[in-house]
Amino acid sequence: MLPYKLTSQEETTLSYLRYNQPFFSIHFSEESSFFFFNEFSNWLQGEFDLFFKEEHQNILKIYFPNGHTIVSINQNEEISIRSLNKNSQKCKNSMLKLLRSYQFYKKIKPIKH
Known part of the structure; x- marks a missing residue:
């Protein structure tokens, strides 16, 4: 169990933890815009x-010990955050950091289409 109070969206997202050798992975996606993605990135x-970090076109990859996180946006303007790590708890923690960063940034900079 994580030591924080989780929102229902965070609990739902973290419940999607999957194991696909050699990584555990969690995925989150939501409608967004290219402008918001560039500023958030x-x-x-x-x-x-x-x-x-590596940045290539509409993909930002952040490397953590034993894994990485990918933040991207597709042509349909849907932002995607995927966390991969060899340790399930660290996978959840890195996803939670990015998800909370995303929610915080969305509050201070609303998505503009």
Whole structure:
């Protein structure tokens, strides 16, 4: 059990934990916009500045010990956050960090279409 009070959306998202060798993975997606994704991506790069990152077109990959997280947006303007880690608890923790960062950023910078 995580040591934080979780919202129902966070509980639902974390319940989708799956194991596909060699990683546990969790996926979250929601309608967004390219403008919001670009600003959120830049903000995440500052938030996780001590971690190695790769950015290519509409994909941001942040590497954590034993795994990584991918934040991307597709042509239908749907933002996607996927966390992969060899440890299930660390997978949940990294997903929770990004999900909370996403929710916080959405409050201060509403999605513009």
